[in-house]
Amino acid sequence: MSVNGPLLRDHCDLRSVATSPLLSVYSEDLGRQVGWNTVFLAQYVGPLLIYLVFYLRLASVYDDATKRRRHQVVDLACFCHSLHYMKHLLETLFVHSVSDGCTPLGSLLKVCAFYWGFTCWLGYYINHPLYTPPYYSGKQVIPSLVCFLICECGNLCINISLARHKQTRNELTHPTSTSNPFTWLFTLVHCPQYTYEIGAWLALSIMTQTVPVAVFAGLLTVQMLLWARRRQGRYLRKVKNARRFWRTAVIPFLF
Structure with missing residues (x-):
C-alpha cells in the first residue's frame, strides 16, 4: 500500500487488512476532527438564527429612525428561508443516515463561513427598511x-x-x-x-x-x-x- 493509498475505517481489525507481509500501513495525523452530524447541524442552525436577527430588525442592526412597515414579500421571504433550513434540520435528524466518520475542523469552518456569511448578506438586504419590493x-x-x-x-x-x-x-x-x-x-x-x-x-x-x-x-x-x-x-x-x-x-x- 502506498502512502497515498486508501484510508482505513475508524474501526478496523488490522488482521483482516494485513493479509500479506508486503502490505504496509501508514499512520498520519489528520488534525482536529469533527463529526458529520455536527457539520450539518452547524450548517443549517446558523443561517436559520442569523436570518431571524435581521428579520426582527434589532436596534443594533438597523437605525431605529429608518424603520418602516415591512412589505409582504419580506414576510414571505422569512417564511421561505426559515422553512428551507428547518426542513434540512429535520432531515438531518430523522431522515438522512449521517456517516459516523469525521472531517477536518477546517472543513466545518469553511462551510460555516460560506452559509453564515451569505445569510448575513442576503438577510441584511431583504430585511432592510429601505428594501424595494419586486418590480412586478x-x-x-x-x-x-x-x-x-x-x-x-x-x-x-x-x-x-x-x-x-x-x-x-x-x-x-x-x-x-x-x-x-x-x-x-x-x-x-x-x-x-x-x-x-x-x-x-x-x-x-x-x-x-x-x-x-x-x-x-x-x-x-x-x-x-x-x-x-x-x-x-x-x-x-x-x-x-x-x-x-x-x-x-x-x-x-x-x-
Whole structure:
C-alpha cells in the first residue's frame, strides 16, 4: 500500500487488512476532527438564527429612525428561508443516515463561513427598511412562492425516497420513481434532489429580486452541478439500471 493509498475505517481489525507481509500501513495525523452530524447541524442552525436577527430588525442592526412597515414579500421571504433550513434540520435528524466518520475542523469552518456569511448578506438586504419590493409585485412573487414550495416538497420526497432506498440495502440499483409525482424526476435525472434544491433558490431569488440571493443561488447551482456529475459517474460505473441515454445529471435533457 502506498502512502497515498486508501484510508482505513475508524474501526478496523488490522488482521483482516494485513493479509500479506508486503502490505504496509501508514499512520498520519489528520488534525482536529469533527463529526458529520455536527457539520450539518452547524450548517443549517446558523443561517436559520442569523436570518431571524435581521428579520426582527434589532436596534443594533438597523437605525431605529429608518424603520418602516415591512412589505409582504419580506414576510414571505422569512417564511421561505426559515422553512428551507428547518426542513434540512429535520432531515438531518430523522431522515438522512449521517456517516459516523469525521472531517477536518477546517472543513466545518469553511462551510460555516460560506452559509453564515451569505445569510448575513442576503438577510441584511431583504430585511432592510429601505428594501424595494419586486418590480412586478404579486405577478412576480406569487408564482415564485408556488415554485419554491413545490421544489421544497419535491426535495423532501426525494430525500425520503433515497433514505428508504439505502435502508433496503439496495445500493446497486438506481432509485426509481413511485406513485409520488415528485419522484417521477428519477426517470429524467440521476440527482433530482439537487434539481429541486436549485429550483428552490432560483425561485427565492426571483421572488425577492435581490443580488445577494441571486449570487448565492448561482454559486450553489455550480456546486450542485459538480456534485451531480460526480454522483452520476458513480452510478454509471456501478449501477446497471442507471444507463439511460435520456437521463442527465441534474437538469433534464441538458446537464
